[in-house]
Amino acid sequence: MARSAAYDDILLLDQAAESDWAVATGSRSFRITATHRMADVENVWRALTGSSIESPGQSIDFIRLWIKALGIAERDQFYVVAHLDDAPIALVPLQRRWDKGARVLSWFPGPHVGCNAPIVDVARLQALSADDRRRLWIKLLRSFRGADVVYMKAVPQLIIDGVDLFAEMGQILESDTLYRAAFTSFEEADRTQRNKSRRKHDRQQGDKLNAMGEVSFEELGNGPATLAVLETMFQQRAARFRDMGVFDPFAIPAIREFYDSTARAASGVPVKLHVMRLNGEVVAMRYDIEHGDRLFCLISSMSDDPSIQHGSPGKQCLLRVMQTVFEQGYRVFDMGEGLTDEKRHWCNQQIPVRHHYMPITRRGALAAQAHRSWHRLRSRIKSDDKLLAWAKNLRGTMHRMAGRADESGSKPAPGED
Structure with a gap:
């Protein structure tokens, strides 16, 4: 019986001794340390980030x-x-989950972040040869015990001086696109991303919103005020998920507690909420995480009140965000995966993201192959309007039959993909 390529890759990992490989290629030697305790790697983690x-x-x-x-x-x-x-060159923090009988190591927050990647010393990783980078990831793979496959979802393609840093990291499946706005000022963003027609359209929508009453915009940091507004954001998201007929991931109590914990004072996570109000009521907002000169938007929400939709509060809120963040010194505003009108209008960087699979056991090789096939099928459905409409109708019917639209059915595990 013919063996799959994935199976052969695993045999290669278990065969030739590393010392023989290093002598034959003149490769450099990596030392790997592994632990289950975050405290053991905290200093390395903070240094690399x-x-x-x-x-x-x-x-x-x-x-x-x-x-x-x-x-x-x-x-x-x-x-x-x-x-x-x-000296540390790479750190990979992963969580073990059981998925359809396989022990999978994957990112802790799963789809709750727009992308994720190994934590690396970029300059030193870029300086390695392609063979050395491949051997680095293989050694990391060898160090895992008690798992069948490593699945790194939505890793951005990072190209430094012509070097694709993660090209040698396991088996790769093209996934989606990450959208970022990278500017030194709002004037640059405005000049680059908006033409006369776009400005006129935005102004007309703003006039419509202003005609409905008093419009205000504010930025909130960690603290009680942010916690209070978060509740409104999740209510708006829940309404949106009900309309779509899909499960609300924020309805899981532990997930809600996580987001609340990030917004508390002294949480260690700098949260920024950008909030737009109409006559004192929140009509749109964005939940962002700050790191250095980068701002990552993880959640956006908007009122479902049909009487205000012609004022486009979501787009007007984003316009105010763009007018604000670059003047505050941020240089990158990350808006996550998946194309939307807002991202098309404002984002000047489109970065491919890829799923990376590193099977450890035969079971893991089969699981990785099945998962890649499922993602290819999803991509085909999304690219075909007829198939997509059929899939949405089927999903809505299944959710209604299961009673999940009102949160009465089974829930996926947090971070599950």
Whole structure:
């Protein structure tokens, strides 16, 4: 019987000794350390993320709150560090989950962040040869025990001086696109992204909203005021999910507690809420996480009141955000995966994101192959209007039959994809 390519890859990992490989290729030697305790890697983690991150999922304080809120057992937490010349070059923090009989290591927050990636010393990783980078990821893979497959969802393609940093990291499946607005000022963003027609359209929508009453916009940081407004945001999101006929991921109590914990004073996670009100009532908002000169938008919401929709409160809120954040010194506003009108209007960076699979066992190879096939099918459905309409109708029917539209049915595990 013919063996799959994925199965052969696993045999390769279990065969030739690393010392033989290093001698043959002149490769450099990596040392790997692994632990179930976050405290053991905290200094390394903070050192590698001091200047910049690609996702809040790379923030140790963000992940610490996630672990606490969801009660993730220490035995299911995996932290692996690769050292080169006795200095850390890469850190991978993962959570073990059971998925359809397979033990899967994946990102802690799953789809609750727009993308995620290994935490690396970018300059030193870029300086390695492609063979050395491949061997680095293989050594990291070898270090995992008690798992069948590593699944790294939505890793952005990071190209530094022509080098694709994660090109050698396991088996790759093209996934989606990450959208970012990167400017030095609002004037630059306005000049680059808006033409005369776009400005006129935005102004007309603003006039319509202003005609309905008093419009105000504010930015809130960590503290009681933000906690109070978060409740409105989740109510607006819940209404949207009901209209779509899909499960509300924020309805899980532990998930709600996580977001509340990030917004509390001294949480260690700098939260920014951008809130637009009409006659004192919240009509649109955005939940953002700050790191250095980057701002990551994780959640946006808008009132479902049909009487105000012609004023486009969501787009007007984003316009105010764009007018504000770059003047405050931020240089990147990350708006996450998936194309929307707002992202098309404002984002000048489109970054491919990819799923990375690293099977460890035969069972993991089969699980990875099945998961890739499922994602390819989803991509085909999304790209075909007829198939997409059929899938949406089927999903709505199934949810109504299961009673999940009113949150009465079974819920997926937090962070499950």
